[in-house]
Amino acid sequence: MILVTGGLGMIGAHTAGALADLGEDVLVVARRAADLPSFLSGRVAVETLDLGDRDAFLGLGDRHDIRGIVHLAGSIPGPDPIDFFRHDTAVLLNALDAARTWQVSRFAVASSVSVYEGRQERSWTEDLALPLAELPHAIAAFKKAVEPITMFALAGTGVKPVLLRIGGTWGPLMDAESPFNPIPRTVSALRRGERPAALSEHGDFCYAPDAGRAIALLATADALAHEVYNVSSGIRCTGEQVTDALAAAFPDGSFGPAEGGSEDGDAPHLDIARLRAETGFEPAFDVPDAIAHYVAWRAQYPR
Missing domain, CATH: 3.90.25.10 (UDP-galactose 4-epimerase, domain 1)
Structure with missing residues (x-):
């Protein structure tokens, strides 16, 4: 089974649907109860819990045989960015802790096109060095921090990290x-x-069903040669x-x-030659x- 956090949001729901299309068992987890999109009805398992609660998060492993994680959950910043950073960092660390505890094969996590801010190239490839640049909002800043946190947390654990640099979906x-x-x-x-x-x-701009399918393919590929992938229309x-x-x-x-x-x-635009x-x-x-x-x-x- 593959766990998709934030699986009732736009990208998460389309990722869950694409995983189901590939024949995967899918568990969708969200912080708040919401109507299940019509294209997921009867096709995924759903749980609602506070992703910031470590014990509740790890408890998913007692009820489900989770072999992969796609971490797409995220919140919307309020007036104080510290509150946003504190919450979303706690959720990320809980997801990473779960990946290591359950020894999943692959941990895919949402990064963002915004990590390339400051590069002057018009086609952005994954091997570009990421500059220190002023970012447009708190979400962009957090996504840029997600990448090194994930890489360090999973180093030497046997869990394969997959950093998803998602375009304007x-x-x-x-x-x-x-x-x-x-x-x-x-x-x-x-x-x-x-x-x-x-x-x-x-x-x-990438249409959400395409983004979800790209992420699902990265989550289920037999083998991946890299840790970083652009996800967009190209x-x-x-x-x-x-x-x-x-x-x-x-x-x-x-x-x-x-x-x-x-x-x-x-x-x-994002170059998706590696993804292709x-x-x-x-x-x-x-x-x-x-x-x-x-x-x-x-x-x-x-x-």
Whole structure:
């Protein structure tokens, strides 16, 4: 069985679904009870517990035969970043403690595209040195710290670490008004009959079902040659592409002028050659397909 923490969130749920598609037994654990997404119904085991409670976390091993962990759980920072760092660090350490106690074969953990902040290259590969740079928010800072903590904690234990540098993922189950990606809130505005601003140039967007499948492949591959993998679409997504796809999905909608113009005419993207070579992953969704799928999803679900 593979444990997915944060398995009722956007990336976690799609990872759990992809693992089930691969024939794996999956345990989904979340801190708070939530409705099970329709695509997971009857396909995964679910437990709700405080992931910051070490004894409760380790108790999962008494009830389930857990052979791998995909740690995707994370919280949203409040006004004081110390509270956020304290909570999410405790959860990470509990997950690492569980991995060592249960002697799982592989521990995959969410890092982030933000670790590359400060690199001037437009295509970011896993072998780039990570600079000391000002990061955009507390989540980015924590994700950058996750990598060395995980590597040191698992060194010499026999547990294989897999650091998932996840790109700008969006899709079903994302907060419909999320500040981290403009597509869901633009779709919300169009569904309300409003006229949203046109989208500026953006970077590497990955559709959540593709991200989940990539993570599932990394969690189940027979062997991996590295510890670090970029997880994303591998292409630069432009505002024009997104706007055209939204216009096709909402032929009666209209867009206002772009706010501030292009953010970056040569926005960076994640190179996923390593992911492709070792797992055979290829994105199933291009920009028009992803938006058409998401618009259809939002016709049935609020997020």
